[in-house]
Amino acid sequence: MTRVLVTGARGFVGRHAIAHLQARGFEVHGVTASAVAPEDGSIRWHRADLLDANDRRQLVGAAAADVLLHLAWYAKPPGYWHDPVNMRWLSATLDLVQLFAERGGRRVVGTGTCAEYDWSHGLCTERVTPLSAASLYASTKAACGEVLQAYGARAGVGVAWARLFFLFGPHDDPSRFVPSMVTALEANQPWRCHSGNHVRDFLYVEDAAAALAALAASPVEGPVNVASGRPIRLGDLAADIAGRMGRAHLVTIEPGGPQHASVTADVRRLHHEVGWRPACDPGEALARTIRWWSATGRRQVPA
Amino acid sequence: MTRVLVTGARGFVGRHAIAHLQARGFEVHGVTASAVAPEDGSIRWHRADLLDANDRRQLVGAAAADVLLHLAWYAKPPGYWHDPVNMRWLSATLDLVQLFAERGGRRVVGTGTCAEYDWSHGLCTERVTPLSAASLYASTKAACGEVLQAYGARAGVGVAWARLFFLFGPHDDPSRFVPSMVTALEANQPWRCHSGNHVRDFLYVEDAAAALAALAASPVEGPVNVASGRPIRLGDLAADIAGRMGRAHLVTIEPGGPQHASVTADVRRLHHEVGWRPACDPGEALARTIRWWSATGRRQVPA
Numbered sequence: 001m002t003r004v005l006v007t008g009a010r011g012f013v014g015r016h017a018i019a020h021l022q023a024r025g026f027e028v029h030g031v032t033a034s035a036v037a038p039e040d041g042s043i044r045w046h047r048a049d050l051l052d053a054n055d056r057r058q059l060v061g062a063a064a065a066d067v068l069l070h071l072a073w074y075a076k077p078p079g080y081w082h083d084p085v086n087m088r089w090l091s092a093t094l095d096l097v098q099l100f101a102e103r104g105g106r107r108v109v110g111t112g113t114c115a116e117y118d119w120s121h122g123l124c125t126e127r128v129t130p131l132s133a134a135s136l137y138a139s140t141k142a143a144c145g146e147v148l149q150a151y152g153a154r155a156g157v158g159v160a161w162a163r164l165f166f167l168f169g170p171h172d173d174p175s176r177f178v179p180s181m182v183t184a185l186e187a188n189q190p191w192r193c194h195s196g197n198h199v200r201d202f203l204y205v206e207d208a209a210a211a212l213a214a215l216a217a218s219p220v221e222g223p224v225n226v227a228s229g230r231p232i233r234l235g236d237l238a239a240d241i242a243g244r245m246g247r248a249h250l251v252t253i254e255p256g257g258p259q260h261a262s263v264t265a266d267v268r269r270l271h272h273e274v275g276w277r278p279a280c281d282p283g284e285a286l287a288r289t290i291r292w293w294s295a296t297g298r299r300q301v302p303a
Numbered sequence: 304m305t306r307v308l309v310t311g312a313r314g315f316v317g318r319h320a321i322a323h324l325q326a327r328g329f330e331v332h333g334v335t336a337s338a339v340a341p342e343d344g345s346i347r348w349h350r351a352d353l354l355d356a357n358d359r360r361q362l363v364g365a366a367a368a369d370v371l372l373h374l375a376w377y378a379k380p381p382g383y384w385h386d387p388v389n390m391r392w393l394s395a396t397l398d399l400v401q402l403f404a405e406r407g408g409r410r411v412v413g414t415g416t417c418a419e420y421d422w423s424h425g426l427c428t429e430r431v432t433p434l435s436a437a438s439l440y441a442s443t444k445a446a447c448g449e450v451l452q453a454y455g456a457r458a459g460v461g462v463a464w465a466r467l468f469f470l471f472g473p474h475d476d477p478s479r480f481v482p483s484m485v486t487a488l489e490a491n492q493p494w495r496c497h498s499g500n501h502v503r504d505f506l507y508v509e510d511a512a513a514a515l516a517a518l519a520a521s522p523v524e525g526p527v528n529v530a531s532g533r534p535i536r537l538g539d540l541a542a543d544i545a546g547r548m549g550r551a552h553l554v555t556i557e558p559g560g561p562q563h564a565s566v567t568a569d570v571r572r573l574h575h576e577v578g579w580r581p582a583c584d585p586g587e588a589l590a591r592t593i594r595w596w597s598a599t600g601r602r603q604v605p606a
Contacts, residue, residue: 082457084401087450091394098387130433139453143446147390150442154385 003027004216005063005100007050008071009043010034012171013111013164016209017069018043024217029063031072051092060099067107068100069216073141077175086140093144094151101155108148109216112163112223114201114263116142125266126163126223145223158221162212165227165265169205169285170292178202181238182290183297185247195256196235201227201265204285207278214276220269227265228278244290306330307519308366308403310353311374312346313337315474316414316467319512320372321346327520332366334375354395363402370410371403372519378440380478389443396447400454400462410461411451412519415526417468417504417566419445428569429466429526448526461524465515468530468568472508472588473595481505484541485593486600488550498559499538504530504568507588510581517579523572530568531581547593 004021008014009030018040021028028043031050046062048055050072073089074080097108117124118132133139145161152159168178184191203211203226211226235253242248270276307324311317312333321343324331331346334353349365351358353375376392377383400411420427421435436442448464455462471481487494506514506529514529538556545551573579 084454084458087397087401087454090446090450091397094390094394098390133449133453136450136453136457139450143393143450146436147393147439147442147446150436150439151387151390154439155387 001025001027002067003029003063003065004067004069005029005031005059005065006069006071007031007096008073011071012169012173013167013205013209013212014071015171016169016206017071017212020210020213021069021216024213026067026213026216029065031059050096051088053095056092056096056099060096060103064103065100065105067109067216068097068105069109069212070096071111073111075137075173077173081135081137083136086136090140090144094147097148097151097157098155101152101157105157107158107160107216108152109160109162109212110145110148111212112141112145112161113138114163114165114225114227114265116145116163117263119260119263122262123264123266124163124225126225126269149222152221158219160215160218160221161223162215162226163223164208165201165203165225165263167205167208168202169289172205174296177234177237178241178289179293181241182245182293185242185245185250186294186297188247188250190250190252193234193238193251193253196233196238196253197255197261198234199231199262199264200234201229201231201263202237203228203278204280204282204289206285207280210279211270211274211276215274218274220273224269224274225265225267226270227267228282229265229267229271230282231262231264240286241290244287245294304328304330305370306332306366306368307370307372308332308334308368309372309374310334310399311376314374315472315476316470316508316512316515317374318474319472319509320374320515323513323516324372324519327516329370329519332368334362353399354391356398359395359399359402363399363406367406368403368408370412370519371400371408372412372515373399374414376414376444378476380476384438384440386439389439393443393447397450397454400451400460401458404455404458404460408460410463410519411455412463412465412515413448413451414515415444415448415464415466416441417466417528417530417568419448419466420566422563422566425565426567426569427466427528429528429572452525455524461522463518463521463524464526465518465529466526467511468504468506468528468566470508470511471505472592475508477599480537480540481544481592482596484544485548485596488545488548488553489597489600491550491553493553493555496537496541496554496556499536499541499556500558500564501537502534502565502567503537504532504534504566505540506531506581507583507585507592509588510583513582514573514577514579518577521577523576527572527577528568528570529573530570531585532568532570532574533585534565534567543589544593547590548597
């Protein structure tokens with residue numbers, strides 16, 4: 001049984017990835033920084049602060065994994081774009097992968113971001129569209145992917161670099177597009193879409209987790225966009241959400257400027273090399289997300 | 304008086320940089336990992352292992368510098384191209400610069416390499432020619448430059464990234480082109496140039512040190528090629544050296560294959576923005592280098 005070590009296993013994407021990895025036959029080991037043992041007893045948990053060198057060393061030895069799915073990083077909006085801690089996550093990741101490779105690990109799936117691409121190009125194609133360093137987050141993620149691929153090529157470790165596009169679903173950060181809109185409308189507050197004509201690629205988090213599990217189980221190396229391949233105008237997405245919630249009267253949609261008007265993913269590698277396509281119905285995924293955030297919003301309203 | 308902290312101050316380039324920095328009015332502080340205090344009393348020396356986090360912190364506090372000229376890295380041929388220690392130097396550099404910026408440092412000159420560029424393009428122009436990840440050394444250097452620029456832009460620290468091309472001079476690694484040829488001919492051994500038709504940009508190390516001092520004193524930010532701007536065929540360089548040593552009969556020059564036939568530097572930023580051009584006469588520089596390596600070669604011959 002192939003053993004996979006998942007960092008960020010209790011995060012937005014990681015919590016959904018566990019079942020998909022198990023369904024593909026992996027024995028899953030998860031990492032948590034929390035002192036409290038997670039309730040999910042279906043996997044083996046390891047406690048580690050990944051920014052601590054000793055913790056990393058102990059973790060890699062204890063997990064003795066074949067595959068590393070590395071999701072952990074600092075990603076709290078809006079500060080994460082420029083927080084210097086991005087550099088510590090870069091350093092910690094390089095060290096973690098080296099320890100993992102030296103311990104006998106065979107395959108690494110790291111997670112990058114669509115923000116690595118120069119968005120002035122619109123369509124983002126792996127190894128074709130130039131990368132950009134518009135933020136420290138994007139710069140450190142891009143650096144991480146490039147260095148890990150160079151290291152892996154010599155260390156005999158397969159390295160895939162999943163570039164996640166725009167995700168939505170339960171457990172997201174509440175300040176992001178879908179959660180902030182749903183919780184505002186749930187509270188009967190007006191909501192403004194500032195870039196209605198801008199096109200983005202949104203993927204349901206459950207699908208993203210399934211794609212990462214498929215990538216982990218595949219031999220594909222190098223950068224791979226993880227996205228739906230179904231670009232949508234933000235104004236259309238906002239109108240859909242407002243309509244489903246019956247609160248279109250609370251929503252104002254502005255067109256937005258020309259800069260970064262389109263950020264779409266080339267998903268040919270994901271479809272044809274990894275062999276994965278989204279499985280969740282987009283409408284049902286959006287309905288589930290709205291229900292989850294509506295309930296969360298109601299719980300957070302002061303009594 | 305502006306204080307500059309020079310890492311790698313006893314290295315191939317660093318040892319030449321000190322006088323040029325002093326000539327530009329800097330108060331120079333140098334870093335050495337050696338336990339023995341260097342003999343040069345004209346600058347203030349700090350002892351530090353830059354791969355040690357505590358040493359870095361103490362160094363930055365003790366030096367209290369305005370400018371950081373960061374030359375230290377692992378660069379021992381041929382292992383340095385793929386040694387995993389490149390990743391530790393990347394991490395150490397990011398941490399050093401962050402400590403320096405948080406301590407009040409204002410300007411960083413980091414040192415990259417022409418190997419960052421994709422050599423299939425021939426001419427290397429900053430911010431135009433694509434970068435490549437053909438080795439871990441090149442990949443970590445490129446990553447370092449990109450991340451430091453993104454960090455500096457927010458931290459209020461000016462970051463210049465000097466991409467050094469091919470250097471020659473005293474104190475180089477003896478396995479490199481010029482030293483290996485001179486010491487072979489000095490020992491009356493045959494020497495073979497494998498890529499005689501290949502074009503490279505060679506700069507005398509004294510000039511490189513002067514260019515770095517000029518860059519440190521300038522406000523120029525971003526990547527800057529540090530090169531002579533005078534491309535030369537390796538076969539012509541070899542014939543020049545052999546002629547000066549009177550040992551052309553020992554030298555065989557092969558043309559070499561088409562791959563990476565030309566690696567030349569666009570020096571417009573160096574000339575027009577930094578305002579620096581090579582000062583040493585190329586023939587005299589080569590003569591001095593031959594004398595130094597000939598003497599070194601004679602000393603190393605077993606008695």
